[in-house]
Amino acid sequence: MKIEILFGEVCSLYGDHGNIMFLEKTFGKNNINKTSILETPKFITEKIDLIYMGAMNEKTQAQVIDKLLPFKDILLEKLDNGLKALFTGTAMDILGKTIVEENGTTLEGLNIFDFETRIKKRPRLNCAIYGLYKNIPIVGHKTQFTQTFGDNSENYFIKVQKGMGINKNTNLEGFIYKNLIATNITGPLLIMNPQFSENYLGVEIPYKNLLLAAQNKRIKDTNLVKDVFY
Amino acid sequence: MKPIRFYLAMILARFSYIVLKILGKNATQFPGVIAMKVCPNILRYLEVSDKVIAITGTNGKTTTTNMIASFLTAQGIDLVANNLGSNIEGGIISALLNSTTFFGRNHKEMAVLEVDERSSPYIFPYINPDIIVITNLFRDSYKRNADVEFILSILEKSIPKSSLLILNAEDPLSSNLCKDNPRKYFSIAPQEFEEEVSDNIIKDLVYCPSCGNKLIFDFNRYHHIGFVHCERCDYASPTADYLIWKIHEDQIIIKEGNNYYPYQSEASRITDNYNKIAVISVLREMGYNHEDIANYFNKIKVVSSRYSETIVKNKRVISMLAKAQNPVANSLAFDFIRKQKSWGSISLILMNETYTHKQNFNSIENMAWIYDADYEYLNIPSIKKILCMGQHNLECKIRLLFAGIDEDKIQLLEPSYSLDITTDTDTTIIIHGAKNIAVARQFKDMLVRRIKDEN
Numbered sequence A: 001m002k003i004e005i006l007f008g009e010v011c012s013l014y015g016d017h018g019n020i021m022f023l024e025k026t027f028g029k030n031n032i033n034k035t036s037i038l039e040t041p042k043f044i045t046e047k048i049d050l051i052y053m054g055a056m057n058e059k060t061q062a063q064v065i066d067k068l069l070p071f072k073d074i075l076l077e078k079l080d081n082g083l084k085a086l087f088t089g090t091a092m093d094i095l096g097k098t099i100v101e102e103n104g105t106t107l108e109g110l111n112i113f114d115f116e117t118r119i120k121k122r123p124r125l126n127c128a129i130y131g132l133y134k135n136i137p138i139v140g141h142k143t144q145f146t147q148t149f150g151d152n153s154e155n156y157f158i159k160v161q162k163g164m165g166i167n168k169n170t171n172l173e174g175f176i177y178k179n180l181i182a183t184n185i186t187g188p189l190l191i192m193n194p195q196f197s198e199n200y201l202g203v204e205i206p207y208k209n210l211l212l213a214a215q216n217k218r219i220k221d222t223n224l225v226k227d228v229f230y
Numbered sequence B: 001m002k003p004i005r006f007y008l009a010m011i012l013a014r015f016s017y018i019v020l021k022i023l024g025k026n027a028t029q030f031p032g033v034i035a036m037k038v039c040p041n042i043l044r045y046l047e048v049s050d051k052v053i054a055i056t057g058t059n060g061k062t063t064t065t066n067m068i069a070s071f072l073t074a075q076g077i078d079l080v081a082n083n084l085g086s087n088i089e090g091g092i093i094s095a096l097l098n099s100t101t102f103f104g105r106n107h108k109e110m111a112v113l114e115v116d117e118r119s120s121p122y123i124f125p126y127i128n129p130d131i132i133v134i135t136n137l138f139r140d141s142y143k144r145n146a147d148v149e150f151i152l153s154i155l156e157k158s159i160p161k162s163s164l165l166i167l168n169a170e171d172p173l174s175s176n177l178c179k180d181n182p183r184k185y186f187s188i189a190p191q192e193f194e195e196e197v198s199d200n201i202i203k204d205l206v207y208c209p210s211c212g213n214k215l216i217f218d219f220n221r222y223h224h225i226g227f228v229h230c231e232r233c234d235y236a237s238p239t240a241d242y243l244i245w246k247i248h249e250d251q252i253i254i255k256e257g258n259n260y261y262p263y264q265s266e267a268s269r270i271t272d273n274y275n276k277i278a279v280i281s282v283l284r285e286m287g288y289n290h291e292d293i294a295n296y297f298n299k300i301k302v303v304s305s306r307y308s309e310t311i312v313k314n315k316r317v318i319s320m321l322a323k324a325q326n327p328v329a330n331s332l333a334f335d336f337i338r339k340q341k342s343w344g345s346i347s348l349i350l351m352n353e354t355y356t357h358k359q360n361f362n363s364i365e366n367m368a369w370i371y372d373a374d375y376e377y378l379n380i381p382s383i384k385k386i387l388c389m390g391q392h393n394l395e396c397k398i399r400l401l402f403a404g405i406d407e408d409k410i411q412l413l414e415p416s417y418s419l420d421i422t423t424d425t426d427t428t429i430i431i432h433g434a435k436n437i438a439v440a441r442q443f444k445d446m447l448v449r450r451i452k453d454e455n
């Protein structure tokens, strides 16, 4: 499996590095390409099986959209041909139609999904997440200024039991298109969710039993706290 | 004319202050919170001192504030300071309640206030500091601080135009703030035998703040701190007005202009030296001379809750503070440990969570930050044992495994008020967060006693 980490030097704000470490450990460093925001992504011209992008700030979102927009058709074609793509945290937002700031300033997204992301700086939204992807448990955290609005009833990533979906009025989190998964869940998603990682990546994963035990502990804790928002 | 709400707030806040004091409780936050509840814009009505010094930034605020306040107090200045670390609105208001009369009139000569960078918009416009120190800016708690761009934008908007800024010349993030403000820079020159640290997992600034090209580090001290220049535009780290020119075993030499001034100094961590030079810069700008500043700090030993070391029967027991949720503080602690040559074999107790010693089900802690911290630095032969204490000790263990650390070295400890471990290594280090200071100190004392009692 050939993997490309997109813009890790600026798209790794909230512990997303954990995912990169996990991929390096699972597939070997030789199979991981790290592309900086100043470079042209390799998946456009080379055979890449998985692209990964993590959380970034608003300024970087604009840069990333500028960078990827010219290659949107190529990206869609690759996705139709089976390319895996995992976008975590605010990386999800760039795949929608628009990102709207509090003062109304609007940033046009890649428009791969039909949703709008709205920024509100206070209060910041922080919550733990527990939900199901198919029948696989997913735990994690959200830490963001945004809520996203759009219909994901047919293509959501997980049904949330604790926490929130793409906005506070829904329990449906994230978007899926073929092998593209986009979710506002941040941090080391692949480490915290071993069954998901195995299922999505289609390989044996390292430290599986420990990862499962840690995940079970989180699921238990999530059910013990009164409020997963903090 | 002040509104009735203001006087009501004053009555309740002062009453709560007295009650807390009688109960022997800490009154550095609550009275201010009460006052704010009753009169949300109370800061507008509280007169501040003629001279206000504010200290903000990610790391080093508390120590810097305490050193400045302690020097000025020793000069006979009647000042108010929030030196117990309550640095958000409630804490600032509590401090100002102590420096004003019932009618809100100030009766202190000076205020020295540590201000949380996230709270600055609600504080700076009202206290209008004469001097603002910004120690540095790094990513911090994801929950509160989001990312550095967010903090930069907050500071840019909330810093009053007239404040003199004392800035870290080696931090290309904070040193570019508020370009129209008067400013002075401090810095530490690269030392002859100093090793660069350029292998941190995170760097909060990679590209030129002016043109976006990749920044070139001429000397990278840690993370994005160091001396940089850009090859595309003329951007470069500013020249320091106050420089630690040389660091010797027991002395540092400060360079200001073309003059050199010796200060006594114990061998210390680099962060201690940044705090020192920031303090000296402020005091120099206030007109104190180097001799007086040096005399004071030579005499007084700054008490630190950050680092405590005891040697008993040739064994070393250390407690070190590294803020939880703060990857840079932890990476600095790990880097400090890996650089020690005389500590022999090491056991490490990691208290990485906000509360490690008691079960806490009030909220679920996001531990993702440990993937931004350089646990890889702990993968050295001298570290024989790493004990992870806390509710999420398993997650800590997993992080250590991803850092390549041998599973046999890692042990799990449940949250506890006692520390039941053997002290068979030359050095035992407890790394703890700000909420675990008391319990870590207790653990350290326990270990020291145990070693004393051993035959």
Ligand SMILES: [Zn+2]
Binding pocket: B208, B209, B210, B211, B212, B213, B230, B231, B232, B233, B234, B235
């Ligand atoms: Zn430049």
